[in-house]
Amino acid sequence: xxxxxxxxxxxxxxxxxxxxxxxxxxxxxxxxxxxxxxxxxxxxxxxxxxxxxxxxxxxxxxxxxxxxxxxxxxxxxxxxxxxxxxxxxxxxxxxxxxxxxxxxxxxxxxxxxxxx
Amino acid sequence: xxxxxxxxxxxxxxxxxxxxxxxxxxxxxxxxxxxxxxxxxxxxxxxxxxxxxxxxxxxxxxxxxxxxxxxxxxxxxxxxxxxxxxxxxxxxxxxxxxxxxxxxxxxxxxxxxxxxxxxxxxxxxxxxxxxxxxxxxxxxxxxxxxxxxxxxxxxxxxxxxxxxxxxxxxxxxxxxxxxxxxxxxxxxxxxxxxxxxxxxxxxxxxxxxxxxxxxxxxxxxxxxxxxxxxxxxxxxxxxxxxxxxxxxxxxxxxxxxxxxxxxxxxxxxxxxxxxxxxxxxxxxxxxxxxxxxxxxxxxxxxxxxxxxxxxxxxxxxxxxxxxxxxxxxxxxxxxxxxxxxxxxxxxxxxxxxxxxxxxxxxxxxxxxxxxxxxxxxxxxxxxxx
Numbered sequence: 001x002x003x004x005x006x007x008x009x010x011x012x013x014x015x016x017x018x019x020x021x022x023x024x025x026x027x028x029x030x031x032x033x034x035x036x037x038x039x040x041x042x043x044x045x046x047x048x049x050x051x052x053x054x055x056x057x058x059x060x061x062x063x064x065x066x067x068x069x070x071x072x073x074x075x076x077x078x079x080x081x082x083x084x085x086x087x088x089x090x091x092x093x094x095x096x097x098x099x100x101x102x103x104x105x106x107x108x109x110x111x112x113x114x115x116x
Numbered sequence: 117x118x119x120x121x122x123x124x125x126x127x128x129x130x131x132x133x134x135x136x137x138x139x140x141x142x143x144x145x146x147x148x149x150x151x152x153x154x155x156x157x158x159x160x161x162x163x164x165x166x167x168x169x170x171x172x173x174x175x176x177x178x179x180x181x182x183x184x185x186x187x188x189x190x191x192x193x194x195x196x197x198x199x200x201x202x203x204x205x206x207x208x209x210x211x212x213x214x215x216x217x218x219x220x221x222x223x224x225x226x227x228x229x230x231x232x233x234x235x236x237x238x239x240x241x242x243x244x245x246x247x248x249x250x251x252x253x254x255x256x257x258x259x260x261x262x263x264x265x266x267x268x269x270x271x272x273x274x275x276x277x278x279x280x281x282x283x284x285x286x287x288x289x290x291x292x293x294x295x296x297x298x299x300x301x302x303x304x305x306x307x308x309x310x311x312x313x314x315x316x317x318x319x320x321x322x323x324x325x326x327x328x329x330x331x332x333x334x335x336x337x338x339x340x341x342x343x344x345x346x347x348x349x350x351x352x353x354x355x356x357x358x359x360x361x362x363x364x365x366x367x368x369x370x371x372x373x374x375x376x377x378x379x380x381x382x383x384x385x386x387x388x389x390x391x392x393x394x395x396x397x398x399x400x401x402x403x404x405x406x407x408x409x410x411x412x413x414x415x416x417x418x419x420x421x422x423x424x425x426x427x428x429x430x431x432x433x434x435x436x437x438x439x440x441x442x443x444x445x446x447x448x449x450x451x452x453x454x455x456x457x458x459x460x461x462x463x464x465x466x467x468x469x470x471x472x473x474x475x476x477x478x479x480x481x482x483x484x485x486x487x488x489x490x491x492x493x494x495x496x497x498x499x500x501x
Contacts, residue, residue, distance in 0.1 A: 004249065004252070005248075005252055027246065028248075053266060053368065054266075055262035055317075056315045057254060057256060057258075057259045058313060058314070059234060059235075060238065060256060061235065061238045061239040061251060062235055062236065062238075062239045064254050065235055070254055072255050072256075072263075072314075074263065074363040081363050081364050083249070083250065083255065096270075109254055110253055
């Protein structure tokens with residue numbers, strides 16, 4: 001599979017798009033879950049979206065130990081959902097419904113910043 | 117299809133244990149074999165659920181088990197479906213007998229992680245979700261269930277106190293269960309004052325990291341004829357799959373694989389919800405018990421969180437839920453859990469449950485979820501003459 005970590009670090013959002021039916025997925029698919037076509041193309045989007053749910057995590061796994069407290073967020077993008085995280089310095093600006101954009105960084109995952 | 121019976125079920129105590137995973141596995145199996153009144157030679161096949169064997173540098177536990185039991189020629193394989201590994205192994209055993217391939221099958225589940233460090237254990241547990249798309253972005257298991265809890269609370273007006281009552285009830289049940297990991301009475305205030313792990317879930321909303329093993333013997337109608345007395349029939353065995361990532365699903369307040377497994381199990385058993393005397397459900401976090409009751413049709417949407425507070429799910433309530441203490445207090449040695457639920461069913465239906473006995477329990481249901489619903493199994497058991 002492709003390495004989404006490398007795309008996330010560049011501040012981009014990978015999206016698997018079906019050219020058969022237009023369905024989009026934020027996680028890797030080889031066959032479309034809607035029309036079962038194999039005509040899937042990986043595109044990279046400049047990421048903005050709306051936070052639909054988040055949780056502030058205080059007990060993390062190893063890779064996030066230095067980031068706590070941070071928020072794990074679920075984001076509604078352009079026709080697909082993705083997840084990412086918001087660092088402790090930005091938590092005050094984060095609410096459900098917040099617009100967020102992805103930023104480049106050298107750590108793990110897709111780092112998001114709330115747009116003020 | 118052949119009828120399938122539960123001949124016995126037994127387990128080790130749950131807790132942070134010093135014994136190796138291998139020793140725990142063998143101990144639970146020997147107990148189940150002796151409880152069944154069979155010898156290992158009677159076993160046609162085995163299924164061993166295990167997720168973290170690699171911590172002890174061991175896989176291929178099937179032949180290790182059967183060799184130790186002196187029956188090395190019996191086929192025995194490892195089954196893994198994260199937290200639903202135990203019930204997945206049970207389903208395999210059920211299919212082997214129902215399909216007419218085997219007469220007597222040993223099912224076991226165990227896990228033991230020597231590590232004590234919470235961060236490391238949290239990391240191990242993320243192996244059950246999608247590591248690349250969820251954990252790489254900071255998800256933990258409490259984190260994923262916290263998203264369900266948060267959505268549930270917002271949509272249905274439940275409170276963190278309502279969820280706390282589920283923990284209090286399950287801890288109270290475990291006081292009567294000598295094999296439970298946590299035998300400590302707690303109050304709603306204790307839950308509310310415990311630190312947040314992932315908002316809105318607090319430490320006492322979460323099940324503990326446990327070690328332990330459980331085993332059961334299943335058999336055919338032909339095989340059970342050699343035994344007298346009451347017996348337990350497995351009247352439904354349903355295993356389903358579901359989308360692994362939580363964030364790609366439409367609704368976080370339900371687990372679609374559990375809804376389908378429940379419907380399928382009731383169809384197989386030809387039972388209604390009213391026929392069920394008790395449930396053991398997958399309460400890895402308090403909110404998971406509320407959602408389970410709704411997914412299985414025992415509560416309307418948005419009402420499951422209030423049942424513990426109202427006493428409906430207590431041992432003497434209308435629908436006793438998790439009389440064992442559940443994952444929350446009995447403990448959750450990942451792959452043992454689905455089989456350990458069957459141990460509780462066995463003890464309840466055979467009136468062996470002591471201080472937590474549900475009077476006249478005849479029909480029981482188990483519900484075991486892998487991760488946030490990537491897999492789910494529902495089984496229904498009935499005591500028959």
